[in-house]
Amino acid sequence: xxxxxxxxxxxxxxxxxxxxxxxxxxxxxxxxxxxxxxxxxxxxxxxxxxxxxxxxxxxxxxxxxxxxxxxxxxxxxxxxxxxxxxxxxxxxxxxxxxxxxxxxxxxxxxxxxxx
Numbered sequence: 001x002x003x004x005x006x007x008x009x010x011x012x013x014x015x016x017x018x019x020x021x022x023x024x025x026x027x028x029x030x031x032x033x034x035x036x037x038x039x040x041x042x043x044x045x046x047x048x049x050x051x052x053x054x055x056x057x058x059x060x061x062x063x064x065x066x067x068x069x070x071x072x073x074x075x076x077x078x079x080x081x082x083x084x085x086x087x088x089x090x091x092x093x094x095x096x097x098x099x100x101x102x103x104x105x106x107x108x109x110x111x112x113x114x115x
Contacts, residue, residue: 048113051090052080055109060101061086075106 052060062083068076081100085093 048115050080051086051112051114052103053109053111054103054107056107059086059088060084061090062100065100075104077102077104
């Protein structure tokens with residue numbers, strides 16, 4: 001801090017005030033909050049399939065085609081496309097017809113992404 005003050009000696013004070021905080025917090029720059037939620041990040045376009053484990057014991061495999069993201073909501077909806085119901089070893093129990101499985105995050109125990 002003393003070195004910062006010596007550096008500013010004889011300069012216009014507003015210049016010194018604007019420079020000092022920049023140096024002081026430079027190490028913390030990487031800790032800025034991320035404006036995007038984890039839900040939005042994991043659902044960006046990718047070639048990964050999602051294994052969705054529900055709280056009732058059901059397991060589905062597919063890819064997340066559509067999803068809602070409402071930050072104030074306790075849960076969000078999503079569509080698991082190309083879906084099939086699988087067992088714990090990921091063996092197919094049955095294929096899901098139509099668009100896929102409409103799910104809500106409140107019923108999801110966990111989601112694992114696989115290639």
